[in-house]
Amino acid sequence: MTPQENYGPTSYGEELADIYDNWIVRLQQDTEPTVRFLADLAERVAKDTGERRVLELGIGTGRVALPLAARGADVTGIDASEEMLGRLRDKPGSDTVSLVHGDFTEPDVRGPFGLVYVVFNTLYSLATQEDQIRCLDRAAALLPEGGAFVFQGFVPDIARFEAARQSGQQMEVARTGDTSLNLGIDRHDPVHQHMYPHYSLKDAGAGREHTVRFRYVWPSELDLMARLAGLTLEHRYADWDQGPFTAGSQAHVSVYRKTGAVRP
Template sequence: MPDEDGYFGEDIATDYDESSAAMFRPEAVDPVVDVLAGLAGAGPALEFGVGTGRIALPLAARGTPVHGIELSRAMADRLRAKPGGDAVDVTIGDFATTTAPGGPFAVVYLVFNTINNLTTQNAQVDCFRNAAAQLRPGGTLVIEVGVPDLRRLPPGQTAVPFRVDAEGWAFDTYDVATQAMSSHYVTIDDGKAEHWSIPFRYVWPAELDLMARLAGLRLRDRWEGWSRAPFTGESTGHVSVWEKPAA
């Protein structure tokens, strides 16, 4: 069960960077920072769900003032302990409703499926409204999120595996009636299995566009990824950029 840190408490924060090591490699980080730095210009930028600073720290190192909102104190503590951590101010709170100091912001962004951590449609709508309220005119909201992998579900099946190896396995489960999903991780250590899961709510690109419209934002760009490749019907994820109209 989650504690005051949500599903990212001390037990997860302790080795979060190691468990997501591939996402911390330069080839995964640099394209993200390139896009965000270009959108932010002189800044400032605001990250919803800043975590341990995977993107915020290198973005700040580029000279963009960065603020973060993070529910988990344990994750925020890891960020602050890193070199350059004092350059990123973090406000503890729910990013669907929490306001950060230092605004209005040139760009607000959520990466690595963070929008799915809000497990109701109402909370996701609130997130868009919260972002729009903290953007300056002409500013942008950027979201990186996967496209629901429902085409891999035959009738009667609810689970899709995405990792199987000698150290364990991982799979997603879907409820297509409610758009609820959970990611499950089973690790095997010395012959013993340990299970951990986290709930999400998957969301479609068109649904995100409607949330943006309700918040007064308009779609500017949608790419398959941070390289700005075109988004197609075969894309497994997207990076979408919505703009707040200039005053």
């Protein structure tokens, strides 16, 4: 078994926590619209349910949670990586967020929360469909009737994954002076829906390599998982600015409301 086969949410933090804020966060460029979207949704949900608490699954170093808390949200965050949480605790405002070290498929928190959210593909760090279903099920259990669950992730593109894997090429995605971050795909397993992004941080003197694992999910598959958990799709957007989701969209922001399980 390769090291990547044992990869999980804890591994991501162990490998990338020390470069996450300086390099990985720069791949997103969407913090402001993310926070604005979630803050507005949390307010609407609070009016519907009376519940103002917010939970982030996979809080990382607090890119979203800290500015969301600064806007007045009552934020709790859970993460499997103590390294990520340690980075968060060192930041100003961290005392305004309740932090939990643990597995977000079995969140050790007490609900209800009006809003539970997962951003930047974090659900994909769970290696099996069963774990992903359990994550949504536990999230739904923490919501009141009418509470909201939000997921942001890329839309799988099998042809692009295969082309990147076969070519072995890496694309430069960030740069500071002589140091660059390059991204490619080491492996792709369409049977298990696993793809292995490869990060390469290079400078004139040395470099470091990291391969992570995602189990990608199509939007339609996510909708079925959500239905089994009692969550019904309310809106799907192409981005946090609520652009229309189309056949050409490369990412999605999906908003679900708790309505009770609907079996197919």
